[in-house]
Amino acid sequence: MAPLGLMSGVRLLARSFGALSCANSLSRCTGVLPGSYLVTARSLTSEVGAPPKRPLNGYMRYLVQQKPLITRQHPEMKVVDITSKIAQQWRTLSPEQKQPFEEESQRARVLFKVELQQYQAQLTPAQTAQQAAERRERMAKRKAIRKKRELNNLGKPKRPRSPFNIYLSEHFVEARGTTTQEKMVLLFQDWKNLFSHQKQVYLQLAEDDKIRYKNEMSSWENHMKEIGREDLLRVHILNANRQKEAAKKREKMAKAKEKAAAKTKASAPKTSKAPAKTARGSSSSTTAKTVKGARKP
Known part of the structure; x- marks a missing residue:
């Protein structure tokens, strides 16, 4: 007869296997259960210091349910393809088929609001x-x-590389070290130990890359102007455009002022200056005659 301790251990092990089998059977049955039975309602108490998580919507609940099933049916499929397949299935479901998932999402949303209020009330x-x-x-x-x-x-050109980045990309594969960080540290030390004539090659390549970037950015920004995406232009380009527009406005205003002044001058009445000269001339001659008359005895 087996010892009592051994028998109790066997019973405990049997219970554990039974619980695991029930859990596995439940996970196998998720493909046929409606959505309302898949997600159990969370309690209104959450972790201390951690805010409650937002509930999943109806589609995400359907995704969580269907992903293990499709993964078992098609183990060779990628995650992106599986997600696309489930999204296509969701679009073909009728409103009645979507209803259990949407109802469960609505119930979880109500619980989330209560949890959020309780969590925010205890914050300082x-x-x-x-x-x-x-x-x-x-x-x-x-x-x-x-x-x-x-x-x-939108195809924005890549920024120009520095001389060290060019050196790093050329020597990274055969570099010493086991991890990426270790390789980069060792390559940086090698870069600092290079002679000036050895660095000159990478300095020239970096200058050529700057020219490439400048030309490509000029073409790209012209294309952005054509399609109406001037908000993506660089700051100095925007400033230059604003200065050009301001200069055009000033020039236009100056021309308008000159035109208005010319129009006002043309419409003003012309005053004759000849009578005034005659009057001045006659008055002066009269004064001269009076002076001459006064000199006579």
């Missing part, structure tokens, strides 16, 4: 300000990423 003003600053930083990063992606899609 300093923590609130810190979270606002972190939120602004995240938004700025996302905006920069979106802008960079947009510029790449």
Whole structure:
């Protein structure tokens, strides 16, 4: 007869395997369960110091449900292709088929609002300000990423490389070191130990790359002007354009003033100066005659 401790260990192991089998069977059944049974409602208490997570919408819940199924059916498919396939399936679903996922999303949204209010109520003003600053930083990063992606899609030329970057790209494969950071450190040390005539080659390549960048940017910015994306031009180009427009406005205003002055001069009545001269002449002659008459005895 087996010892009591051994029997209790066997029973505990059996319970563990039973629980695992139930969990596996539940994961296998997710493909046939409706969306309302897939996501259990979270409790209204979240981790201390961690804000509650935003709930998934209906499509994301459908994606979470279908992704393991399609992965098992097509293990050779890439994640991008799997996501595209699930998105296509979601578009073909009827409103009745989408309803369980949308309803569960709505219930989770209500719980999220309650959790968020409870979380914000226990924050100090300093923590609130810190979270606002972190939120602004995240938004700025996302905006920069979106802008960079947009510029790449529009074909913006790559910036010119420095001499060391050119040297780094040529010698990185055969460089010493096991990690990328270690290779870069060792290559930088090698770069500093190069003689001036050895660096001159990379300095000239960098100057040529600057010329390439200048020409490509000029063509690209002209194309951006043509398609109405002047907001993507460089700052000094925008300033030069503003100065040209201001100079044109000043020139136009000066011409308008000259034209208005010429028109006013042409419409003004002309005054004759001859009578005035005659009057002055007659008065002077009369005065002279009076003086002569006064001199006579």
